[in-house]
Amino acid sequence: MSDSYLSFVNSPWGRWFAQTAGLPQPLPLQRHRTGQQGLANPVIVAGAGRLRGEVQRIFSATDTVTAQPATIKAPSTVKVQGAVFDASEIADLKQLDELYEFFHTNARRLVQHARVVVLGTAPEQCKALPQAIAQRALEGLVRSLAKELRRAITVQLIYVAPGAESALESSLRFFLSRRSAYVSGQVVRLEKAVDQATDIDWDKPFSGRRALVTGASRGIGLAIAQVLARDGAQVVCVDVPQAQESLQQAANSVGGTALVLDITAADAPQKLQAHVSEHGAFDVVVHNAGITRDKTIAKMTEAAWRSVLAVNLDAPLQLSTALLEGQGLKPGGRIVCVSSISGIAGNLGQSNYATSKAGVIGLVQGLAPRAAQQQVTVNAVAPGFIETQMTAKIPLMIREAGRRMNSLSQGGQPIDVAETIAWLAHPASGGVNGQVVRVCGQSLLGA
Ligand SMILES: NC(=O)c1ccc[n+]([C@@H]2O[C@H](COP(=O)([O-])OP(=O)(O)OC[C@H]3O[C@@H](n4cnc5c(N)ncnc54)[C@H](O)[C@@H]3O)[C@@H](O)[C@H]2O)c1
Structure with missing residues (x-):
């Protein structure tokens, strides 16, 4: 079925009409096309958790993603297609302020269709109560950002179990790509892989399967x-x-x-x-x-x-x-x-x-x-x-x-x-x- 309203509000007259009448203004989503690398690039990376090294390794393995370290309090006007915040070691309520600082400072740098991923540690795996509470609080932040950033920007939270850092790659790649255009506000938990995948072909992962x-x-x-x-x-x-x-x-x-x-x-x-x-x-x-x-x-x-x-x-x-x-x-x-x-x-x-x-x-x-x-x-x-x-x-x-x-x-x-x-x-x-x-x-x- 075609969505005629979507086409209408993306025409010059329709855009004016929707703006004037305060109607929803959806953007046609950008989806993955064959031959396209399709990962958000450049991406700003912030947060100093245990996943930072793995995130850097994944980006260097993709050949295409330029990961820009973001200093939380130094504003920049350079536009970016994605943001990853490693909040896995946020240990108490005070440290949640770092997420406020980061998104407050950088939200306007995100272009249309940008991808945002917050990484955390699942509350049930936190030993200390303040950490469990702070980690649970990330869900509210992520779900709210997914609602307010608009412009077809998607936002997800990935909880990575301690020791499961190497399981992150397929999920990070998916959520930073155009393949996840219609997925937003989701919380995913990663554990140690049940199997040992080797020699992944990222272009044809199901080859021979x-x-x-x-x-x-x-x-x-x-x-x-x-x-x-x-x-x-x-x-x-x-x-x-x-x-x-x-x-x-x-x-x-x-x-x-x-x-x-x-x-x-x-x-x-x-x-x-x-x-x-x-x-x-x-x-x-x-x-x-x-x-x-x-x-x-x-x-x-x-x-x-x-x-x-x-x-x-x-x-x-x-x-x-x-x-x-x-x-x-x-x-x-x-x-x-x-x-x-x-x-x-x-x-x-x-x-x-x-x-x-x-x-x-x-x-x-x-x-x-x-x-x-x-x-x-x-x-x-x-x-x-x-x-x-x-x-x-x-x-x-x-x-x-x-x-x-x-x-x-x-x-x-x-x-x-x-x-x-x-x-x-x-x-x-x-x-x-x-x-x-x-x-x-x-x-x-x-x-
Ligand atoms: N379309 C939506 O918005 C939507 C939303 C949520 C979930 N889903 C789920 O997604 C799945 C696919 O939905 P769709 O919209 O493509 O439906 P569809 O009706 O277009 O296709 C369903 C297919 O399942 C086949 N099927 C039905 N009974 C079968 C049987 N007994 N044995 C083998 N095949 C059988 C049908 O012949 C048909 O080809 C379904 O499980 C549906 O419940 C769809």
Whole structure:
């Protein structure tokens, strides 16, 4: 679906009208394009925590990022595309002033579409109470900056566990790039990687890897297949028999293969296992297939309740369990589920859908520590309003509200979800486990 308001307010007359009437003025987001390095550059780096050395090492490894040390109190007018503040050793409330000084002094230096990342230590891992409080306080700062910097600037907080410093690179690269255009106000926790990734090819990270994507014939699933294939994966595209034709087209378009499978069928786990026996285990499994059957609960049929739970929740559980038990995922493997902000906030007329998507979060959090024993991570994305056939069915006024009720004042594109999944599925993302990352432009729902 095209967003005509977004085009209108970016025309000269539309801009004037929106300014005069005090209407939202979203900027068209800049997304990653093939062949583009796409990392924010130059980036100002501040804060004197334990991650400073690792940040410098990552920047020097990229060849392109010029990291400018920022002296917190010395104002500069030189514009920058990004800022990283290492707050990992902020130990008490007094030291929080450093963040005030830094952002107060440098906020105006950030250009449109800039990327801001604050690094911290998760409060539950802080021994001293003042440090735990100060570290928790970072969440409020980051979520507020994500709301007030505007101009398509995104802001995230990454808590890095002590000893997990080397797990930072894939996440820092993602959040400083155009791949994360529709992700903002997020808090991610990194632990020591469950596996040991070596020789990462940052251009084609999935080269030589096999990925399975359910619901891949259209919408978000197709975008996931495209992004994983773009980044080197051999993709097996799954969809229902009714979608066979479009599934085959999708598979052909990404140079992958089609597997016709209703993931709710009683024998779906066995069929998938048979596929693994014939073609080999997977490196990446993305549980994207999902359905809605919206009605308020008093009007909802039992079939509508059951079918939504079966596709969205039970099938990912059954298939993941079968793959983990049957060695269908290689060590270093990644399971990525697709939840929804409905599963976080709840939604009128979506009790079945929200139950299933909240259950997906439970699945991720429950399965992650178990899968880690097999060197496999389990994470989820929780998309907000994404422009697909699913959201095109929403009545006009509700659809328009859904698009604007976020800090970027627009809906996301399937590729925004796909890029986030590619980061979670990345061979270097072994330190991201049990996380649920919203792809919602910092939606007000459930925030
Ligand atoms: N579009 C949004 O705004 C949005 C927001 C939050 C979450 N999501 C989630 O993202 C995922 C993809 O959404 P979309 O908008 O691309 O939906 P879509 O309806 O365009 O695509 C879903 C795909 O899943 C397939 N599918 C359905 N049941 C299946 C089954 N039993 N076995 C195999 N495949 C099956 C469908 O045939 C279809 O190709 C879903 O899980 C959805 O809940 C979407």
